[in-house]
Amino acid sequence: MLYNIFDSRNEGTATAVEELFMQAGLYDDSPRTREIVYIMIAQRAARGLGSLYAQANEMTMEEAGGIHSEYTPRGWMKTEKELRIFEQHLYLRQPGYGTSYITGKYLLENTLAQFARKQEVTGEPFQLKDFLTG
Numbered sequence: 001m002l003y004n005i006f007d008s009r010n011e012g013t014a015t016a017v018e019e020l021f022m023q024a025g026l027y028d029d030s031p032r033t034r035e036i037v038y039i040m041i042a043q044r045a046a047r048g049l050g051s052l053y054a055q056a057n058e059m060t061m062e063e064a065g066g067i068h069s070e071y072t073p074r075g076w077m078k079t080e081k082e083l084r085i086f087e088q089h090l091y092l093r094q095p096g097y098g099t100s101y102i103t104g105k106y107l108l109e110n111t112l113a114q115f116a117r118k119q120e121v122t123g124e125p126f127q128l129k130d131f132l133t134g
Helices: 006-023 031-055 061-070 081-093 097-122 128-133
Strands: none
Touching (some): 006 031, 006 097, 031 081, 061 081
């Protein structure tokens, strides 16, 4: 396959669920967990942005890794050079994978918004469980 179409569904759902559950109150008693969720979203966005530049041949893999490192909060990727190189290499071999975490999250959130709007228009109560098990 030239593109693993299921990446956006799999990785996007995983990324979205972390934030959805957090917004639903799962981590209300754990501010550090909330911080980690946001850092991981930023890290995935930075990693995906770097991979886009590398895919377009506008940056080398090392330069793309620099975006990944520079825009990940708390400097977490600055100490993980081997991981950064591994991830950029992986995303160069699988176009769309690096961005699938964030684009898939957006697709799931958009679908959730459409579902919630439909519930509102028909006067049915919105339940996150109904959407997730639907």
